[in-house]
Amino acid sequence: MPDITTLPSYPHEDDGVEAIPTHPLGVKPSGNALLASWTLRDAIGTFRVLPDELILSLLEELDSASLLCIGRTCKAFYAFTRAEEVWKALFIRSSVEDFTWRGTWRSTYLNLPPTKVPTIDCSHLYSDALYRPFNCAHISLDPYVTKIPLRNQIPRLADLSKDEFHSTWADRPFILTDPVKEWPVYKNWTVGTLLSRYGQGKFRAEAVDWPLRAYADYMADNADESPLYLFDRSFVSKMGLAVGQPDQTPNAAYWPPACFVEDFFSVLGDKRPDHQWLIVGPERSGSKFHKDPNATSAWNAVLRGPKYWIMFPSGEKRDPPPGVFVSDDQSEVTSPLSIAEWLLNFHAEARRTPGCMEGICGEGEILHVPSGWWHLVVNLEPSIAITQNFIPRAHLTAALDFLSNKADQVSGFQKDVVNPYQNFVDGMQAAYPDLLERAQHDLQKKAEGRKQKWDEIVHGKAGEAEPAVPEGGFSFGFGDDGSDVEVP
The missing domain is CATH 1.20.1280 (Monooxygenase)
Structure with missing residues (x-):
């Protein structure tokens, strides 16, 4: 087990929340x-x-x-x-x-x-x-990102081996402090150096494609409640980067730490969904509560500017984070209009909620987001980061379940990929047949468990007598033949 390092301290105001300036037109609440x-x-x-x-x-x-x-x-x-x-x-x-x-x-x-x-x-x-x-x-972000309760703090580790990750940490958020510091992009990238090399290149910032120089001007001078966030999925090709382990990839710009190397979506080759992004944004920019796509896990490496994270596990018996509302099939998520509005209205309750994890990922550090975890992230300073989604063996079953049973929510695949689930199964069968068989067995057991629970709800547990119903009374039943009836 690696040693857990101490949580770094960040400066904060002890005299209360900073005063809000006057609205430029004098508008009042x-x-x-x-x-x-x-x-x-x-x-x-x-x-x-x-x-x-x-x-x-x-x-x-x-x-x-x-x-x-x-x-x-x-x-x-x-x-x-x-x-x-x-x-x-x-x-x-x-x-x-x-x-x-x-x-x-x-x-x-x-x-x-x-x-x-x-x-x-x-x-x-x-x-x-x-x-x-x-x-x-x-609003000042300081009151929300400091004085994190000890029980909520995301563990901080120097590094992890592949075996340590799979045996202990695949289902837990954590921050690694060492691996990113070896990357050339960590040593060389700033907003200034990116502008000098790629200033005229266009990058995706939410719904627009802007030259990087125009976006840098926006970063330096805006007063948006939810600042525009550069989130580009094609940056590797646009910037001509080599990505891979340095002993195998000459002039590699960066590479996943050892504990994140295993990624079963790689069996899809060039048919895999979007999985790596360059993220650039000003202070206060970030992402509202969401789960990563296709039941993947993710890592997020900070090259410049610290990020505050607040995270929650999910599950059938767990509610979403305070202030977040989810449709029955979890395809639609509703939350406050902005990160700041959520902080104002729900952060205190969230911090008291069981399962809450919080932390600040600083420059040269990398955070792990396990599959299925809700997370909100906000930049505390102008920021540059790289993130990547992946499927480790601990979450192979979850990915198969998602691709198979939530096909309408699958995202990131090219239009010519008409059956992502079958493509993934075929790729796993060719490369890792034993792991696929084990995951499909687990998935079948999970499906049988769901059916058994449904049968118990409809018919009662085996051996239980049917409750007597007075003549002419109401019975919450579906007929006398014991047949399964689909309930809307």
Whole structure:
């Protein structure tokens, strides 16, 4: 068993939460209207009957000329048409190619330098829909990422062997402090060096493909509640990188640590789903609660800028994290609009929830995300990271189960791969027939267990007498013939 190193300390404010600055237009939370004698909202006429959120949704459907016209009618509509999410939606929908980032989505779309943006006093407008994003964009992260309870701390290890990982750690989050420090990309990559080599190259940032130089300008100057996150799946080919163990791959840029080398999705060759990403983002950017695709595990290596992680195991008897709501088939996940909003409303409860794991993964460190674990991550500083999904033997059965029984949720495969499950089974049969047979046996036992539980629910446990039902009374049964009936 490797030694567990001590958790590093990060500076934090002891004097409480930092004050939120004044909204640039003077907008205040809606509660302030209770003491106000009048409000700018009175000037919007019939639109007063609509909730602020609906007004913003309607504005998102308009073009720029219409937004500017409506914004000139009164101060209230000026404030509504200055909402950044409205202009972000318009920018993305319009697929603007040649642009200069000018600090806000509105100024960038209209190509307005700061001196051309008027400051209008809207201090008598009270709107949570307008104030909340500004508030969330300026909260201090420090109270949420420091003073982590001892029981919640993600273990920190220097390194792990392949055998130690499989025997003890495959189902547990942990942080390795040593392996990444050997990578050339850790030693050489900064935002500056990436710009000098790939500044004109386009990389995927959520719904847009931007030149890296434009994205770096955005990183340095934005006030988004949920900053745009560069998450590019094709960076290895775009950047001409060699990836592999250094003793086998000349000029390797990076390679998985020894404990993560085993990856059964590799049997698919060039038909494997997306599995490696370059991640770049400013402070406050990150990912809301999710599980990794296709029941895979993952590692996330930080090259620049620390990341805060909060994680929860999942299972049939476990609820999702506080503030997260999941559909019955787990295909749809609903959570607060932004990471900051979740932190404000649910972090304290989450920290008290059994199973909660938290940690800060610093520069040159790598974090393991076991298959099926919920996780939220936020950058504490401008960040560069590389992540990769993989299937170790401990989660081979889970991957087969997912590919077979949740085909509608399988993701990342190319369109010409019509049957990912069968392709994976064929690849495993050719390369690892014994492991495949064992995993399929475990999967069959799991399926039989599910059927047995269902039979017990429908018919009762074997040997139990049917409860007597008074004549004319109600019976929660499905007939006298004992046949299985599908219940919707």
